[in-house]
Amino acid sequence: MDALVAQLQMQYRNYTVSLYQQGFLDDQFTELKKLQDDASPDFVAEVLSLFFEDCVKLIGNMARALDQTGTVDFSQVGASVHQLKGSSSSVGAKRVKGLCITFKEYCEANNYEGCVRCLQQVDIEFKALQTKLQDMFNLEKQIIQAGGKVPQVDIN
């Protein structure tokens, strides 16, 4: 059994490190993990699910705002982007945050095509992140089920 645990842990570790290396996650995610303890064991999961809900909602808002035939309310789009940027930086979703910054610039420049493009990218990005994180959580569950402890991954 221990061998399985060790293997799973190794797998988990590698996966996590890859996420960081690929730029999906940054230090803020590490901080987030630090906040998880016996008092709030599912803290990270809760925050992330909230984040993903937020993403869906905000992306929906932006899509609607950009879908207007006629004058597009760039300020509204900008507000949503700002929110998304805040959320993503709070959870450590590095790529999403980066996209939001670019997105914001396009909004301020009232660049319709740019905004639309960014929106698509954001959508793709956040879904990808969601998948990856889901995999990571699954690995964690497996480790716990196998009787082991989820290892603390030190990125630096």
Added chain:
Amino acid sequence: MEVCNCIEPQWPADELLMKYQYISDFFIAVAYFSIPLELIYFVKKSAVFPYRWVLVQFGAFIVLCGATHLINLWTFTTHSRTVALVMTTAKVLTAVVSCATALMLVHIIPDLLSVKTRELFLKNKAAELDREMGLIRTQEETGRHVRMLTHEIRSTLDRHTILKTTLVELGRTLALEECALWMPTRTGLELQLSYTLRQQHPVEYTVPIQLPVINQVFGTSRAVKISPNSPVARLRPVSGKYLLGEVVAVRVPLLHLSNFQINDWPELSTKRYALMVLMLPSDSARQWHVHELELVEVVADQVAVALSHAAILEESMRARDLLMEQNVALDIARREAETAIRARNDFLAVMNHEMRTPMHAIIALSSLLQETELTPEQRLMVETVLKSSSLLATLMNDVLDLSRLEDGSLQLELGTFNLHTLFREVLNLIKPIAVVKKLPITLNLAPDLPEFVVGDEKRLMQIILNIVGNAVKFSKQGSITVTALVTKSDNRAPPDFFVVPTGSHFYLRVKVKDLGAGINPQDIPKLFTKFAQTQSLATRSSGGSGLGLAISKRFVNLMEGNIWIESDGVGKGCTAIFDVKLGISNESKQSGIPKVPANPQHANFAGLKVLVMDENGVSRMVTKGLLVHLGCEVTTVSSSEECLRVVSHEHKVVFMDVCMPGVENYQIAIRIHEKFTKRHQRPLLVALTGNTDKSTKEKCMSFGLDGVLLKPVSLDNMRNVLSDLLEHRVLYEAM
């Protein structure tokens, strides 16, 4: 009157007589008729006359008499039979009435006489009552005088005024010629003339107190008449007065404060009396009346009371003045003491700093010197220098610590540390010396002794070091045992100390036993006093200032523990035992973050109420999680309106997200400032923002925020920030 019908006396010689009779009869009749008229008139006028019937009778009698006389007029000449008849009738009637009247008068006259006597009696009585009333009035006036006198006397509490007023008023009331007061002198053997009413007297005019007349007066509480020639009464210049007025003397008891015990009317066992002498005017034939004597006695009593009141007042005023003086002196002394303490503290602070700096230099440079190439002699010298300066540094620290401990300004620095490691370190420090002295040291740690504890590591080490050091110092042979265990209540402890282990704390007991010099049981209490040393001259060379145990005791007390020493006597070694309270920590690594939030490491964060305002749900949750992890009690709001509604003086910090473009977010800061006018009630305001350039910082400052944080905040960052914030109440460098 003879009436003769048959004989006609016709004597011319008798005509003159007849004429006179005629006239007299006429006048008599007239008079007789007028008397009743007068009577009726006057009786009608008077309201009271009880004898109407008598009057009528008398009137009738008179009238009839008059009628008789009138009819007589006709009988002088020859008259008819009718006249005679009328005459007879009249006479008969007159006779009847007169007899009746006579009979009546027998009854009435005594009555009338007695009226007269009663009248006289009543007059006498009235005169007597008048006299008596005069007397009463005099008495009442005298009484009024007494009351006024008393009032005058008692209205002042000044001794002299009382006595002077007494004499004046008495003199006035009783119209005395002279009035004098003799007071006993200090020695009590003489009476000195203190006050007189009218005359000036030579100073120091005294009479001996043992005169018979004086004894007589002092012997009774009543006023006594004395001879005008007695020495106390010989006050007036004897200038040929014929008859000296009567003199009365009365005693005035002088009561002392001590006579007024509770429930105890002052008994006149005091035997101190003054003498009041009163003299009536000479040549006046006035005598002392009883009521006047009574007045004098009453006055004397009142004077006694008034004097005692004056004495009490004097006493209390004196006491109060004394008290005020003492208060002033105490105040000055206290201020001086405070100044002295302040001066000492200032001195200590300054000197400490001034002394430490060169000290550090010496120690540091000596250590460095030790590392270089030295000859053995040089090495020895350098070592001595180092040792001495270390000792001096320790001494300075001790002195400063002790003074801070005594002021109560020392606070323990709590932290988590490894207890086992601590003991081992202490032992390592002591081992060299012990090895040199060939004293084996053993360390016994109880198996249930927690490894990681919360407490003041440095001070605890100081204590253990001090005690173990003492054990080594004062032992020439034998072994030293250091035992550490968790103490339970059935272990022996000094009688007035009860150990109550609570949930997250425990009491550590450390016993250091040595088989060295031992201590005389009588000296044990002195051990913990500063600067007291009990070693003989031989061991004095081991150094030390005698402060070690005193300081250790203070530290132990600060840790809510107790320290004592047991010894079986000189030469039989001794055991030093102390208990201290430590907290239990679950930490597996040193100085780590506590994994159990219920037992947060940093006491300042536990239960700290904070408010987080963030429109973004995700970042709100993250910030909340961060703060909860640090042990705070977090409330979250998502808008500034909600924030204003929810914020209270219980919240110590408000974290507000100001990421949104525009100035609106900062308004909340202004509104919070307005809401809490008292500075200490206002929560600290920290802005969470995505950019931290200078303009943002300036903007935050201008809106009255106490700090700015860059989002996202790491755990360590937040912890540091909170510490800084709570300590300094402002934070503008943490970025």
